[in-house]
Amino acid sequence: MKKHINKSILYSTILVVTMLINTSCSEDDLTGRSTLVATNPNLSIMLDFQNNETLIEEETSYAFTVSISEPQISDTRVYLTQTGGNATAGEDFSFPSFVTIPEGQTTATDAISIHADDIIEETETVQIKIGTGLEANINGSDSETVMFNILNLEEGDLAISLSWDTEVYQTDGTEFEPTDIADLRLLVTDVPYTSVIGSSDEATFESYTLTSTSPDGEYYVIADWYSAADLGTQGTFPVSITADFNQIGVINDLNFSFVDALDSGNSCSSVYYIIAKITKTGENYDISEIGENSPVTAETFVGTATIIADDWADYAVGDQITLEAGATPYEFWIRAYNNPYISNPTTAYMIVTIDPLTGNVTVQSNEDFDYGCSEGDVTGNGNVNACAGTIDLLLNFGLGDCGDYQGNSFSLEL
Structure with missing residues (x-):
């Protein structure tokens, strides 16, 4: 009897060890962990909004999603940083310093928030970069730079903003920021263009407010050159432009876009692009698209x-x-x-x-x-x-x- 019991114990022990060995050799323990290995995934960023937003100051959020090409065995952080603008963090806007993609997953969503206050201020801007290049275990961070033009309008004012895109790449394949190689001005002029009534010339994208007290009549909205970068052997580059128009309760993000409207090969102030014509009557604005280059005389x-x-x-x-x-x-x-x-x-x-x-x-x-x-x-x-x-x-x-x-x-x- 004793020998029989010992054999049974021996057989049971062998069976348990065998099961443990088989389990440890399995390719999947049903948790997902055992199939994951550390890699260098690619990062992509998707915005639920345009990368250049002009808005009237109010409480609102702008969501975005960060994704990696394959899940990781540890959390992945994607960092954000402010790269420009004169708006005040914490008062006019807020954003997370990083977004975490949990281990075993490939996406995470967060938001940039714009805050309202009761103070009438000049137009404020903030530029934020999602994906700073400081991310660990990510192969070639695909960053996205977003710009917010925060307008503090009064009833009857018309806000005008100008942004542009260049799609020019450095020798390492990194895309130039449009404002680093092209500096445009936003002009509001008489019709036909003989004199400038108002203008904006900032270090980033431009904005201008045509106030309700401005004289009635016709105005041109014009983009012209302040300067363009010399890219040497890369040659000249075209610039595509977009203008946005907003009026509280009346006009909401009316925009006109023009592909390759200007070229850095002709980048002096005598070369310009007529975007639109505004006909102002009191607090009413009739805005019509023009889309014409300045004439060469x-x-x-x-x-x-x-x-x-x-x-x-x-x-x-x-x-x-x-x-x-x-x-x-x-x-x-x-x-x-x-x-x-x-x-x-x-x-x-x-x-x-x-x-x-x-x-x-x-x-x-x-x-x-x-x-x-x-x-x-x-x-x-x-x-x-x-x-x-x-x-x-x-x-x-x-x-x-x-x-x-x-x-x-x-x-x-x-």
């Missing part, structure tokens, strides 16, 4: 220019030449007063006609340039740059019995 190209290149060799590099106003605001004349190779330098000139929307030009001589040939027709095309004061042409010389000569580079700079 001949005014910039009147004066004395320096020869930069002349394939035809009528002039030497460095020589100076006279440019005169033409018959229309979009026409100027390149005079031939100093051309030593023609017999009619005082009467012959090239008429340059500008396409006001593109800056492209066509060229036609007013009469034959008399080189001693049976004909002397000069034609061509090219472009002008109002910011740089440059004129780049390709000229064709139809000289009859002397031959035709196409595509001769002729470049000037004022």
Whole structure:
């Protein structure tokens, strides 16, 4: 009997050990823990709002969700930080310093809160970055920068805000912040644009309030350049712009967006974009979309220019030449007063006609340039740059019995 009991105990012990071994070797203990290993997941951020919000100051929250590509064996923290703006943390807004994605999960949701107060203030802004790059065990933090323009409006005021996007990347693949490489101004002007009535030129996106006491009439809303970054070999870049309009109880986030409205290659204040026209009557605002580039006129190209290149060799590099106003605001004349190779330098000139929307030009001589040939027709095309004061042409010389000569580079700079 004793031997029998001992065998039973022995068999039971073997069975328990075997079960323990099998259990410990299982790929899943039904808790999820045993299948997880430490990895470097990718981070993504989804906003329940636009990344540039203009709002009238009131108690409200803006939710966002952070996600990782696969669950982890420990909690994952995604950090937030304020990167700009003049609003006061804790009074005008609040946000969590970090969001925790619990172990074994892939998402977490939190919110940025905007607070109301009874103090009438100037427009305040706050810029917050979600995903600071300080996150541990995350491969390449996919951050999101959000901007809030907090308006303190009175009844009858119209708030206008301007934001922009560039989609330009650094050599390491990180996207430039739009305000780091493009600095635009928001202008409110008369119609047509001859003078600036009000403007905003901050270090971030822009906002302006047209008050109820402003005179009735028509106003243009315009974006123009303060400066653009020189990206060297990356070249120039386009800028897409968005304007938002708000009036308490009447207009709620009316916005107009324009893709590639401006380009850093033409980034001086004489180049602008007409966004909208406002017709104000008392506290009523009729807002219509315009979406037009500033016209390129001949005014910039009147004066004395320096020869930069002349394939035809009528002039030497460095020589100076006279440019005169033409018959229309979009026409100027390149005079031939100093051309030593023609017999009619005082009467012959090239008429340059500008396409006001593109800056492209066509060229036609007013009469034959008399080189001693049976004909002397000069034609061509090219472009002008109002910011740089440059004129780049390709000229064709139809000289009859002397031959035709196409595509001769002729470049000037004022």
